[in-house]
Amino acid sequence: MKIASVIVDVPAKQTDKAFDYLVPKQWEDMIQPGMRVIVPFGPRKIQGFVIEVKSTTEVKKLRELVEPMDLEPVLNDELIKLGDWLAENTLSFKIFAFQVMLPAALKAKYEKKVKMAEGVYLSDLPLNLHPYFKNGGMLDWDDAIKNGIVPHLQREAAKGLLEVVYLVKERVKKKQMKYIIPLVSKEDLLVEIQRLPANAQKQKQVLEYFINHPHEVEMRKLIAELNVSLSTIKALSNKNLLAETVKEIYRDPFKDHHFERRGPLPLTKAQEKAITPILHAIQTREHEVFLLYGVTGSGKTEIYLQSIQEVINNGKEAIVLVPEISLTPQMVNRFKGRFGEMVAVLHSGLSAGEKYDEWRKIQRKEVKVVVGARSAIFAPFENIGIIIIDEEHETSYKQEEMPRYHARDVAIKRAQTYNCPVVLGSATPSLESFARAKKKVYQLLSLPVRMNNKALPTVEIVDMREELRAGNRSMFSRKLFELLKDRLEKKQQSVLFLNKRGHSSFVMCRDCGYVVNCPKCDISLTYHRAGVQMKCHYCGYESVVPRACPECNSEYIRFFGTGTQKVEEELGKILPEAKVIRMDVDTTSRKGSHERLLKEFQDGKADILLGTQMIAKGLDFPNITLVGVLSADTMLHLPDFRSSEKTFQLLTQVSGRAGRHQLPGEVIIQTYTPEHYSIQLAGRQDYTQFFQQEMMVRRAHHYPPYYFLTLITVSHEQLLTAVSTTEKIVKYVRSKLSSEAVILGPSVSPIAKINNRYRYQCLIKYKREPNLTKTLKMILDQYQKEASKDGLLVSVDVNPFILM
């Protein structure tokens, strides 16, 4: 007797444990841990993951599992363990932990349908139901709801005339192609051709084809080329001369690309020095975390590539994480160019089917290297030799939904299991990582100079208050305008960077200061020129732009702040001869448009590249000699203790876009707070100084890396309920933790209301609290039960990245 322990696809506190099922005899030999199975759960059928196969159980009333959904496990033993670890550490449900490790295509789809019970005739049913079951088919439950016949159906179901069926469906099909292969030798084919009746011309033609092509051929191609029909081929396969085979094929997201193969580049002295400890760790199978700290253009990627080469030479595999936003064709090119077909790429631009296919290549060990965004950290390799996280400081490595994991933590966990190194690369490391490197928890590797010994660009900080005083009300300072004109004349290229976050183009009344807010969320609506609409970026609420101020009736109500669209317009006015390419979510949403725009810019089809975050990284074009940051302080004043760090990182990164090649670069940073240290030090590209300064701030305010954080957010439709629940939680936490922990709250969330739900929070700062996890679990236990009752929502984020 075999029993399977299954984690079922029901994300709830009470079902967050393994359920045991009897394995039917016919599946006994094949059911393995890590497979997806369909199991009965109450009255329905759902998907689950087998985490263990055993022979005894405590459970009395075992039911049989229905069937496996996989031929091979989709999770290996390591990933099953990792799932447990993830759920435990992020306080998430196990089922979420498993689902996040797999491509979305493997998540089940459920269908509820109604059909006539066995042996029931249409005439047995009431007349009004006849149209729905006329051809003996199944009726979709959703359709039944739409048609309002659910009560009728239930009545007949109770009588046993109708039956409700639950289906578990796959989301994508494996893409398959049919091939035809000859089953007999060339000689036999010749004999068979003679034997065919004279009127079987087409069959003869097919056999003759296989005399010259003894290998399998795609069926579609065969039919098209010889102009034969499917029946001809069927006839031959019935005679056992040919056979049909089915092959899984991959959707190739890069099929139109040519990747120029490139060998390793010679390393500089500094690179040589940095790579040696990494190679050593690979060779001696040691787990170690390296922080590769190197300014932009110092050649980190080449170190990644050569380390990976060493890993491949050792017969092992490599995972490379890059921020979603910089998973550009340029980046992919470098890896595909070096390792060709051995690389799988996973990013959000791929369709569900394409992602699944890339994942299959990894699972089937057809590739050795994975380059991907956050979730690629779960690549199902079984012999990992190195994990690389580029732009280590990026916030996109933290998932903001359950399971709220940080890819860096997962990377280190997996690397420990495989005894392999982790390389964290950055020009502006997160304070956490750099502090750990200083404490020798990580090994620090530095690349202090740019590769071609190019000087860093000169940076000038422009005080926009001065501009205003001098009567310049435009968004371009005189200096920036002058330089833009200069570059235009010299036929060199400029990049203008606009940080849209924070103050995007909201609509404000110039008379009374009224700002158009979302009625459901406590946040200003964003102006979208296309469609002349206001949209809420949190709940999707839309409204028209008001003609007059709802408060004071003034007509002077306009959009404020500066979106990329507005800058583009403005540029058209002041520099009409300049050709501008705009890159933001609106212009790059279409597949491949990101790449196309960059290509155009690279080919010199434009003078100015204007964009948001997405142009801050990876851009490496020789003709860029000017970078302008239109407003450096938009993110500086966000209610987030990391805002200085983020500002510094962003400014440093953007500055790095200029003058990477022969021509020297110039950077203009426009700001209203030029004295702020993160702007000053970004201007001087002085990370060390910034680190010291920011560490002091963090220590003074009990923030990471000195303290750990946990954020509890409570939301409810009633303001009072939200506050009082948070209050109770704060009290409870206080009673359980040591006096060393700092417990703040209840305080209103930086976004006070989303979708008509008030949000309050409790922030816990601590160094060592052995009781914390237990306490948090208790809170979740308590309130996730209450949640269903009256719509109370409690979420816990351990090590939050954004305090919102």
Added chain:
DNA sequence: AGCACGCCGACT
């Protein structure tokens, strides 16, 4: 999460 079971108000 669903779904059934179960106990109180407004209808044939």
Added chain:
DNA sequence: GTCGGCGTGCTC
């Protein structure tokens, strides 16, 4: 008297 509201508790 029954139909149906949604509160409570279970699903191997």
